[in-house]
Amino acid sequence: MLAYVPNYPHLIQQRRVWFVRIVVPADVRGMLNKSIYKVTTKETDIHRAVLVAAPIIAAIKQTIADARAGAAPPVEMRAEALAARFRELSGPDAERFKLDEVVKFVLRETGRELHAYAAELLPQNHVAFPNEDTHVARRVRIITGKATPFLEHLEPWKAAVTVSPKTRDEYESAIREFAARVARPIEDLTQADVQYWVDGLFSADEDDSLDAKTVNKKLSGLRNYWGYMSLRGAVERGRKIFNELDVRNRTGHVSIKLARYLPKDVVRLWRAAETGGNEPLANMIKIAAYTGGRREGIACLKVSDIKVDPDTGVRFMHTTGKTDAGDRDVPIHAALAPLIDRLVERPDADGYLIPSEADNQYGIRGTLLGKDFSLLKSRLGFGEEHNFHSIRRTVTHMLETAECPEGVAKDIIGHKKLDITFGLYSGLTPIDQRAKWLEKAIVYAT
Known part of the structure; x- marks a missing residue:
């Protein structure tokens, strides 16, 4: 079993000892003849391991940078550049290009000398390119417009x-x-x-x-x-080469099956976050516990997402998800209402209920809190089969145990209704019905 620490992505623990593990980028693997660097720190304590690992990581990264700096352009890049130039030519210019640039390409990739290649061509009085199925032959076809590079589009x-x-x-x-x-x-x-x-x-x-x-x-x-x-006509219709493949885990692979938390464990999680002084994480766990919300959906909640249904007076939060069904209106549970009131009164500068220091190119707000959660649940003894999403499984199980109608449960959780009657014709269940079942099913002994 390997253990990872989110704050130190290049460290793994194996049999109690910490190792530096760095994946070599694909573009320099051939030059370094290695796909992964794995070096032991000989330390079992994470703090000492971090100190030992720092110079090891720096040295490996420098090795990769040096290899990349001295690397020649990949053959694919050279072929694509030649292909782009060839497409701009026609007539005699195109033939001269073949005699000059393409012949140079073939010689370079086959390791042949010009005089030997010329001796083969003189009796034939024309330029001959490899016609067997080799990497050089395929790229010559690409350069001369007789084949299409996979990355063309x-x-x-x-x-x-x-x-x-x-x-x-x-x-x-x-x-x-x-x-x-x-x-x-x-x-x-x-x-x-x-x-x-x-x-x-x-x-x-x-x-x-x-x-x-x-x-x-x-x-x-x-x-x-x-x-x-x-x-767009670049490949034949009906030619589905990426379908009907054997994509099964091979013998010996052990899949991690995600599990749900017991309700009492969810309470342990948010209390541990509170005790540790991580109020944003504690609030995120509580909201998930009473809504079944996904991490990022909760992290993106704003004051403007807290609304009141004008027909029933039910207060709810609008959350977004990965699918259309994930965009949902979830009634605010009575036990959650005081927390939501406090968060609405003191949002961050951008109006979010949960503050986040995450800074990434995709604007994903829950990343750092997700890492905090991973450390928290590990300290409480939960393994790889439990993650933040497991709280969502807990809420779903509580709704099922309370015999909540499936259509209501799906509208609360944000799952698509696949059957025609309820999925196509029924629409959403009334929000007061969702509120009733949430209050009945989601009860934590605090």
């Missing part, structure tokens, strides 16, 4: 894709990773190529091997990109 796709910035960047990373590993033009790609790549993700060494959930997330990005190209 990446930039317009990025401008058109309708997902969150964070998801878009994760998708782009998977697309680039696939393109670099498989290195085939669009016309040549097959489902077997994709399966080969997937198998490699599962069969990597212990530190690099991925689970099925992570692999499927990468494939989601690739399917999105492939679908974009299909709709």
Whole structure:
């Protein structure tokens, strides 16, 4: 079992000893002949380990920076640059380009001498390029316009894709990773190529091997990109090479199944946060405990999200989620009302109920509090099967135990109704019904 400390992302604990672990970026792995640096600090105490680790981390990062500084442009970049120049030419200029730049490219990548290559060409009186299925032959086809690089449509796709910035960047990373590993033009790609790549993700060494959930997330990005190209005629309709793959955890992999907290454990969590002086975290846990809200949805609550239903007088909070169903109006539980009143009276400068010092490119406010929560729950003895989302599971279980109607529970939790009758025709349940069931089901012994 590996242990991680969120505040020290390059440290892991294995059999009580702390190690420095740094993943080598893909662009310099070939030069360093290494995918991961893993160095022991020989320390079991985290504070001493941090001191020992600092110079190790600095040295590894400098090694990576030195390798990157001395790296030649990747072959894909050289091929794409030549392809862009070739597309601007026609007639004699294009032929001269082949004789000059493309021949140089072939010689460089095959390690052949010019005089030997010329001797082969003289009897034929024309330029001959490799026609076998090699990486050089495929890139020559790309340069001369006879094949399409996999990343050809990446930039317009990025401008058109309708997902969150964070998801878009994760998708782009998977697309680039696939393109670099498989290195085939669009016309040549097959489902077997994709399966080969997937198998490699599962069969990597212990530190690099991925689970099925992570692999499927990468494939989601690739399917999105492939679908974009299909709709625009860049690939044949019906050619779905990223579907029907074997994406199962391999033998020996142990999946972590998330569990719910007991109601008494939720109380322990918020009290421990209060005792530790982390009031924002304690408030976030309490709101989750009485709403089943997601971490980021709670972190983004503003004074303007606290409203009153004009027909019933029910006070509620409007929270946003990852899906349309996640955008929901949750009645404010009587036990939660005093806290909401206090937070409404003293929001932060931007009107948020939960202050956050998070500073990241995606504007995600709950990141640092999420790290604080991970440390808190670990100190209380909870393992990888429990996280902040487990509180949401607790609330769902309490609603089910109280025999709350499923449609009401889904409207409270923010889950989509999939059946036609309740999903398509019913709409939302009355907010006073949601309030009634929340009061009945969500009760903590404090």
